[in-house]
Every structure is written in C-alpha cells, then in structure tokens.
Amino acid sequence: MPLLMLKDLPRYECLLEAAREFPDLDPSATEVFLHLLRAGDEAFRVVESHLAQHDITQGRFGVLMALWGNDRGGEVRPPLSPATLAERTGVTRATMTGLIDTLERDGLVRREPDPADRRMMTVKPTRQAVALLTRILPGHFQRMAALMLPLTESEREVLVSLLQKIANQASTLSPTGDGSAAPTAEVAARG
Amino acid sequence: MPLLMLKDLPRYECLLEAAREFPDLDPSATEVFLHLLRAGDEAFRVVESHLAQHDITQGRFGVLMALWGNDRGGEVRPPLSPATLAERTGVTRATMTGLIDTLERDGLVRREPDPADRRMMTVKPTRQAVALLTRILPGHFQRMAALMLPLTESEREVLVSLLQKIANQASTLSPTGDGSAAPTAEVAARG
DNA sequence: GGCAGATAGTTAGGTGGCTAACGACAATTG
DNA sequence: CAATTGTCGTTAGCCACCTAACTATCTGCC
Numbered sequence: 265m266p267l268l269m270l271k272d273l274p275r276y277e278c279l280l281e282a283a284r285e286f287p288d289l290d291p292s293a294t295e296v297f298l299h300l301l302r303a304g305d306e307a308f309r310v311v312e313s314h315l316a317q318h319d320i321t322q323g324r325f326g327v328l329m330a331l332w333g334n335d336r337g338g339e340v341r342p343p344l345s346p347a348t349l350a351e352r353t354g355v356t357r358a359t360m361t362g363l364i365d366t367l368e369r370d371g372l373v374r375r376e377p378d379p380a381d382r383r384m385m386t387v388k389p390t391r392q393a394v395a396l397l398t399r400i401l402p403g404h405f406q407r408m409a410a411l412m413l414p415l416t417e418s419e420r421e422v423l424v425s426l427l428q429k430i431a432n433q434a435s436t437l438s439p440t441g442d443g444s445a446a447p448t449a450e451v452a453a454r455g
Numbered sequence: 456m457p458l459l460m461l462k463d464l465p466r467y468e469c470l471l472e473a474a475r476e477f478p479d480l481d482p483s484a485t486e487v488f489l490h491l492l493r494a495g496d497e498a499f500r501v502v503e504s505h506l507a508q509h510d511i512t513q514g515r516f517g518v519l520m521a522l523w524g525n526d527r528g529g530e531v532r533p534p535l536s537p538a539t540l541a542e543r544t545g546v547t548r549a550t551m552t553g554l555i556d557t558l559e560r561d562g563l564v565r566r567e568p569d570p571a572d573r574r575m576m577t578v579k580p581t582r583q584a585v586a587l588l589t590r591i592l593p594g595h596f597q598r599m600a601a602l603m604l605p606l607t608e609s610e611r612e613v614l615v616s617l618l619q620k621i622a623n624q625a626s627t628l629s630p631t632g633d634g635s636a637a638p639t640a641e642v643a644a645r646g
Numbered sequence: 647g648g649c650a651g652a653t654a655g656t657t658a659g660g661t662g663g664c665t666a667a668c669g670a671c672a673a674t675t676g
Numbered sequence: 677c678a679a680t681t682g683t684c685g686t687t688a689g690c691c692a693c694c695t696a697a698c699t700a701t702c703t704g705c706c
Contacts, residue, residue: 288596292611293603296618297498303618304495305545306625307488313629323692333465347654352463354496359693361656366691383654383701405479410628412484414620420483423617427487427494429605434497437601438504514662538684550663552686557661574671574684 273298300430307411314407318400323363325400326353328372331389332397343386345378372396464489491621498602505598509591514554516591517544519563522580523588534577536569563587 274282279291308322315325330352334341344352350360364387367373372393378384412420465473470482499513506516521543525532535543541551555578558564563584569575603611 286592286596288593288600290596290600290603292608293600294596296603296606296611296614297502297599299615299618299622300491300495300498303622303625304491304499306622306629307491308495310625310628311488321691345654346656355692356694357655358657358695362692378654381654381702385655401477402479405477405481405485407628408488409479409481409484411621411624412481412487414624415487415617417483419617420487422613423487424490426606426610426614426617427490430602431490431494431497433602433605434494434501437501437598438497512661536684537686546662547664548685549665549687553662569684572672572684576685 273302310407310411311404314403315400318396320396320400323353323355323359324367324372327360327363327367327387328389328393328397331373331387332394335389343376343388345384345386347384349387367393464493501598501602502595505594506591509587511587511591514544514546514550515558515563518551518554518558518578519580519584519588522564522578522584526580534567534579536575537578538575540578558584 273295276291276295279289279294283289283291312322315322320328327349330349331344334344346360346364347357349364350357353360355363364373364375368375372390374388374390376386376388378386415423464486467482467486470480470485474480474482503513506513511519518540521540522535525535537551537555538548540555541548544551546554555564555566559566563581565579565581567577567579569577606614
C-alpha cells in the first residue's frame, strides 16, 4: 500500500551512527518500526494483488466482509448503515460514501432508505456480492496461510502478543486513542 | 493508513468456527495477519499524525529523507533522479512526479536538468527542507521510541526476526518477488 | 410547540497511490 | 549510419483516503 518509506531498510550500523547525532533516536526501536511497516506493507500487497485479480480493492473487500459477517450466524440482524460500516472498517463516513458508490455501481450492494429514521440508509449485499466472496475467499485464506508458513505455532503466539503491545501503545499515543494532550506533551517535552 | 479491514479484530473462536466452513482458513495465520496489519497501521498513524503537524505527509517525508540521506556522510554524491527516488521510496515513477510537484510547489526541492543525460532531471533539497527536517526529526524519533517502549531489547530482536520471516515469505509470494507463476500455482493448487 | 444541538449522509477539494500510454532521448545492434 | 530497443519523466484517468462544510433529520430541553 502506501506506507513504506525505504525499500531497503538502513543497516543497523547506520542507525547507531545516526543515533550519535540525534540523542532521541533509539536504534532498536527504529529498526522494529521499519521492519513492522515493511512486513505489514508486503503482506498487505500479497493479499491486495490477489483481490485485484477479481477486480476488487481492499477497501471494497472490507465493506463486503463486514456486510457478509453481519448476515451470518443464524440470527436475523438489522442491515448495516454507512456510518456503522465506516466505523467497523476504520474509514470516515465520507470515504464510505465513495466506497458504497463504486460497489453499488458494480452491482455488489444496494442502498435502501431506513424506514425508521429518514436520515439513514441501509446497505445490503447482492447475490453477486455473495458469489464474489465465495470465489475469492478460498484463495484469500490460502494466501494468509502461505504467508505465515515460516512461523511455528508458538512463534505465531509470540508475534501476536508483541504486536498487541505495540498496538496498545499506539492507542495511548495516537490522537484517536483519547488521551489527547497528555502523551503529546510528554513526548514533545524535549522537542 | 488505508489498510485496516476490521477495527475490532474477530475473536479467535470466530476464526475457529469459520475454519470449519472454509478448510483453507488457518486460524492462527489469519490472526497473525490481522494483528500485523493493525499494528502496522496504528504505528503508521502515530507517525503520520506527527508529520501532519508540520504540514507534511509520509510520502513527502520519505522523499526528503532519501534526499537528506544522500547528502550526508562526507563524500560528495551525485544528486538523485526522480527514478532513483521512486525506487528507494518504493513508489512508481509516476507517483514520484506528483510528489516532487508538491514538494517543489512548497519550496522544499528544486528540479534541475541533468547536464549529462537530457532525459533525466536531478532533484535537490532546499535549505528550507533541511530546516524542516531538523525541526521534525527529534519528535519523529521520540515517537518511534515511545511506540516500542513496552518491548524489551530481546523482545525487539525476536520481533524483528519474525517480521523478517514474513517479509521474506511475502517476497516469494508476491508478483514483484519474481517467482511469477510458481508460488501462485502452489498456493492455488487446492482452489 | 419551538428551538438548539447532535447525527446521517453527501459533497467539494486536496493528496497520493496505481496503470497505461506517451514523447524525448540514449544505448545497442545490424 | 539507421533501426530497434530501452529508459526517463510526464500525463491522463481511476481509486481511495482525508478534512471541512453542507442539508436533512432526529432528540432533548425549555
């Protein structure tokens, strides 16, 4: 996707050298950060290129998965609104409007007004969407499995727990993670 | 950034349940995949929001870092071309054209024709770019360090090695990783 | 009832990513 | 030398992401 800054990551010696000039630079932290972004980016691209073979993008796929997940599990659940989809897939409502536009144009989704609240719409997947997912998912799962093939089960557990620590820490640092001023002030104290 | 598909990751029991329906679904692999993308995305956003405070984006920051890195280390190195910058930052040449456009508009880089090869341009950072980086970098390093604070040094080493395994595996699976047909055939064998 | 504030969806404008195709030029090869 | 082949930068068009602002509607409080 769009987030890799350096194709060839800097060697560790270069980080050590740069750390002499910048006391704030933590070489091992920087190294983890760069490897995290690179691994995430490459894993993302593997899946993305597969979805592209079915003429679908990650954003649209996420919407279809959210809709599909809502329609499974026996119980009858109310259809989802654009706002709910935006929240579950992690994009803004404005972005969701665009995604639903293209999905609707391609016949994968239908918009219908919500009978109870006239501000709201409901979004429902069409049969073609279900058929498309049925075609895509096996290969999608195979690729995720193939990506993790080099890792043993215990390595996977370790990796998940370490990634969770980073994600939790990011939540406390990020503006969306609430905390607002406190972490910024602390981090920027020396800036 | 744009790569998270599910804000709240599915619980492991749901993955186990879904695996009964989809024999290709490897629950632990899927879990690692989702955590990897989420952690990468959140870490990315932490840094991105800091850069945004200085009116700069990740893509532009990457270009400036590449230019800055080229001008350091004593030796006189020839200025970089857009094609080289594209390769080092991992985007296409077309994308680099756009990035350089906005950087030039904002007075952070200058384009000059290459005297030796009239197809080529050279891209040089301005003084303002150096000043901007000097302002940004301390906070940038602080944020990377803060993100990794919950990890011990040995955990960082383990994490890097596990991430490397995934990145290597992605290279063998992805179309850019050469291999072209072979991995696809293997992965799709059961599809 | 009536008005203030919150919420849903959209629109407008900007950015950055991609592919495909181009013109200009360089390098190779007959 | 001429022709082919390849490379560089750009352009055009698409998509997805964002923020900010808008309209319509609902909710709650006087």
